[in-house]
Amino acid sequence: MSLLILENVGKEFGAIRALSQVNLTIRPGEVVGLMGDNGAGKSTLVKIIAGNFPPSHGRILFEDREVHFARPIDARSVGIEVVYQHLALADNLTASANVFLGRELKRRVGPFAFLDHAAMNRRTAELFRELKSETRPDDLVRAMSGGQRQAVAIARTRLAKAKLILMDEPTAAISVRQVAEVLDLIHRLKDAGIAVILISHRMPDVFSVCERVVVMRRGVKVADKPIGDSSPEEVTALITGAKEAA
């Protein structure tokens, strides 16, 4: 069974063709690296999968059913979550407040519903333990390292029981040690049977966690092969156009 299938997906913005004839299949629990230069169509592809806008052509199947996403919430409701590059966390709130933001656990007292702080902290601590991240549920996000912030953002997607997580440049602009932490988190997601599409510019990250690499150039998918059959040199050549396709 395939989790996500894109069939001949294309996208035009006015006269500009951002994406043409993309076919892509993601299996459950698979970690796929999505690479390409700026303007190659990576973000357009990701935004279509995340439901930011619909494709101009082609169709999308999720768990073998055709889906039409009008808004991000539609994609989220079937189990597709995005971890944004700028993380979309509220710095002034605690880790657990961020994890549960917009879906807080409440206790009813008469006609009023109050936040159940203890239950949210407990559940958040469990999620961090699963992710093997040393992050406290009641610490403010403002005081956290880049790796911990990633853990908070990923814990959010775990809470939503996501089946496919799109990660947009999760290792950009963080320290070497934190990169290792984030890659560990991706392994943890794979162990839990969650598929990950890793959008990255960093060759070592893709080659250390991904099973497959997909390369985009000028809106076209130019390569889609097991990581073992490729090499950073080949991928670089595909990205720059030195090699046409593989």
Next chain:
Amino acid sequence: MMSDLSSVTNAKADDNDFSNVGRAPWWRRGFFASQTAYVATALVVIMVVMSLLSPAFLSSGNLANVAKNFSFVGIVTLGVTLVIVTGGIDLSVGSTMALSAIICAIVMQAVNGTVLDSIPLAGMLLSLGAGLGVALLIGLANGFLIARVGLSPFVTTLGMLSIVRGLAYAVTEGRGQAPTGPDVDLFYAITDGNLGGIPVAIIYLLVLAVIVGVVLHHTAFGRHIFALGGNERAAALTGIAVERVKVAVYVLCALSAGFAGILMVGWLGSAPANLATGYELTIIAAAVIGGANLTGGVGGPAGAVIGALLIEVIRNGLVLAGINAYWQIVLVGCIIILAVLVDRLRTMRMTP
């Protein structure tokens, strides 16, 4: 529990502690590390010094005066604090106080002598409802223009300040409006009376402060208010109804202003068109002194009450000391800057 950042190597100390993540000691986090806490400390020190310098400060008459004066400002500061926490601002509160007060008094005059006199409380409830209703409309207008149309909160509420103040002068033609009618004694009792020797205004303030505290920290709505101020884009991405939360805070803020305005009618015995002119600046100053951050995401009811009280205590102290009223204005300005300056120095020291 770990007591210091230096003892972070002791990983087995607590289930919740980690080998490589230190935790600041208790006095450096939470309420104790906030601007509100040290402004509260400053307030206590100032009050002790003033009671030593002037025996009149602690006299019951003076305390009641201080309590009333700061309650009006404090109630609106609670409302404005909600707006400031979302990252907005409301400059129209002073004008809203005036128009709500005037409409309340005018309706009370208008229904006086009609059939409503025969129904107990009808006239008064109608006039209170009209006063708060006007505030509600002002809040909705602010909220709609800011949240839905996307105008800047500063400009929108600056315009509203002028519109509402102008309306206050237009409907009264500049004349003060006194409350009248069969229930006027009850009106004075609930707005300017005492309960167990304590002015009702301060009781309203404290009850509202507790409610605001519970709402901010223990309900999803309160959490969304903070989330909006922390990262509005993130709040929208998580599916929070950003527009609704924003409209709600401007409405609550306007209602707090309308309520305080009506209380002031009872205190003054009349609703003049220039009621609470310039109060918006004192109110915003009180919120900021109490620790609300104009960039959003930080603030609370304790800060609102403490900030409002600090301004009033200092103003009162200068009066007792016989210092020219013009210098009071200068001093309040200095305190605003000092409060944020101390916070800035403190956070600089704490950031590694």
